[in-house]
Amino acid sequence: MTQNKKAAERKIICDDVLIAIRRIIQSVDLHSRYLVRHFGLTGPQLIILKEISNRKEVSISEIAKAVSLGQPTVTGILERLENRGLIIRRRSKSDKRKVLISITETCQLLMEKAPPPMQEHFTNLFNSLQDWEQSMILSSLQRIVSLMDAKSIQVAPILAEAGPISEASEKLFEQETHFKGSNKGKTFIEAETRLK
Numbered sequence: 001m002t003q004n005k006k007a008a009e010r011k012i013i014c015d016d017v018l019i020a021i022r023r024i025i026q027s028v029d030l031h032s033r034y035l036v037r038h039f040g041l042t043g044p045q046l047i048i049l050k051e052i053s054n055r056k057e058v059s060i061s062e063i064a065k066a067v068s069l070g071q072p073t074v075t076g077i078l079e080r081l082e083n084r085g086l087i088i089r090r091r092s093k094s095d096k097r098k099v100l101i102s103i104t105e106t107c108q109l110l111m112e113k114a115p116p117p118m119q120e121h122f123t124n125l126f127n128s129l130q131d132w133e134q135s136m137i138l139s140s141l142q143r144i145v146s147l148m149d150a151k152s153i154q155v156a157p158i159l160a161e162a163g164p165i166s167e168a169s170e171k172l173f174e175q176e177t178h179f180k181g182s183n184k185g186k187t188f189i190e191a192e193t194r195l196k
Contacts, residue, residue: 021144028159031118039114040084044069047117047158048077049107052087057102059092068156086110118159 028043035041041049044067051066052058058066064074078101081087086107092098103111126134145151 017144028118031159035114039110041110041114042077043117044073044158045077045081046114047119048074049081049086049103049111050117052101053103053108053111057100059098059100063101067158069158081107119157122159 032043035043035046039046047067048063048069051063055062060074060078061071063078064071067074078087078089082089086104088102088104089099090102092100126137129137
């Protein structure tokens with residue numbers, strides 16, 4: 001095999017890897033936009049609401065631990081959910097320092113219509129794979145993370161936008177709700193840029 005042919009084949013493989021990464025990113029973005037557009041929820045909001053509804057009543061620290069997000073992040077999301085009438089906070093009778101969270105009837109109706117979080121679908125399919133295939137996928141993805149110098153980025157095991165983009169999408173949703181759709185059609189990245 002000539003050097004040129006080998007280089008051309010490597011470029012094709014590299015391009016295919018980059019295309020696969022873009023498809024994953026776009027899939028998460030499309031799912032997030034679908035949630036916001038049809039249910040008024042971001043991915044992290046849906047995951048937190050599912051966790052609360054599974055437990056009936058739960059503390060903020062328990063939610064944060066269950067969904068692998070920081071407590072300040074969870075607190076901010078809960079404030080937005082409370083403002084929309086989807087959750088209720090109350091002091092624990094046994095420990096007045098503890099605040100317990102539960103979903104409202106409105107939220108229960110919304111949860112019955114909302115799709116499962118994206119990672120639930122992924123987890124079910126991933127768990128159906130054989131052990132060797134799961135290990136191979138993990139190893140390959142870890143290598144890609146290393147190649148992209150992304151090892152130091154701290155993330156939760158949630159297939160949803162997180163951090164500034166997620167917060168921007170929540171702010172955008174609130175603006176759409178208050179200003180009658182003046183920002184409809186904006187992507188989350190556009191929202192993040194606009195809201196900085």
